[in-house]
Amino acid sequence: MVLKAALLLHIISAIFWIGGMLFLVLVIAPFLKTIPDPKAKSQIFQIVGKQYRFWGWIAIITLLVTGPFLLYSLYGVGFSSLFDPAFYSTGFGKAVIGKIALVTLIVISALVHDFWIGPKARNSPKHAKMARIFGRTNLIIALFIALFAIFIRAGGI
Numbered sequence: 001m002v003l004k005a006a007l008l009l010h011i012i013s014a015i016f017w018i019g020g021m022l023f024l025v026l027v028i029a030p031f032l033k034t035i036p037d038p039k040a041k042s043q044i045f046q047i048v049g050k051q052y053r054f055w056g057w058i059a060i061i062t063l064l065v066t067g068p069f070l071l072y073s074l075y076g077v078g079f080s081s082l083f084d085p086a087f088y089s090t091g092f093g094k095a096v097i098g099k100i101a102l103v104t105l106i107v108i109s110a111l112v113h114d115f116w117i118g119p120k121a122r123n124s125p126k127h128a129k130m131a132r133i134f135g136r137t138n139l140i141i142a143l144f145i146a147l148f149a150i151f152i153r154a155g156g157i
Contacts, residue, residue: 003073010066013059018146020052020059021139029132042122053114060107067103071096075152091156098157099148106141109134 028048032041071077077087077096087093113134120127151157 003070006066006069006073009062010070013062013066014146014149017056017059017063018139018142020056021135021142024048024052025136025139042128046122049118053118056110057114060110064103064107092152094157095148095151099145099152102141102145102148106138106145109138109141113138 028045032045035041035044068079075092081087082097082100088097113131117127117131117134121131122128
């Protein structure tokens with residue numbers, strides 16, 4: 001029962017996180033282009049971004065907790081396996097390390113985006129451009145994370 005609950009939470013969190021990023025990039029950003037006032041654009045994006053940031057980090061934390069649990073429960077991959085060179089000689093091991101590397105990258109990038117660049121974007125066109133680049137890059141990384149999850153489920157790369 002715990003395994004099924006963890007899997008459900010993991011999948012819902014991934015859907016919410018990636019879906020939220022898609023919504024911001026594909027719906028909110030184009031909508032803001034229709035607003036002529038730069039201050040109004042910034043204010044709307046700051047409000048929407050802050051609201052999404054809270055729930056996005058809840059999703060990320062949920063993924064970071066349920067991911068290792070599921071990796072161990074479903075596949076028997078424990079922390080020590082990650083330090084075994086033989087593990088990486090398999091397609092499954094390559095898929096796991098690829099996903100872990102991308103998750104590490106996106107968590108660091110999301111921290112920089114959400115807590116450093118994003119807050120500065122309100123008053124700085126330079127930071128606003130950087131925030132857009134980070135946001136779109138994070139979306140691409142998240143889609144690759146989902147792809148690596150599929151590889152893991154399929155047995156490897």
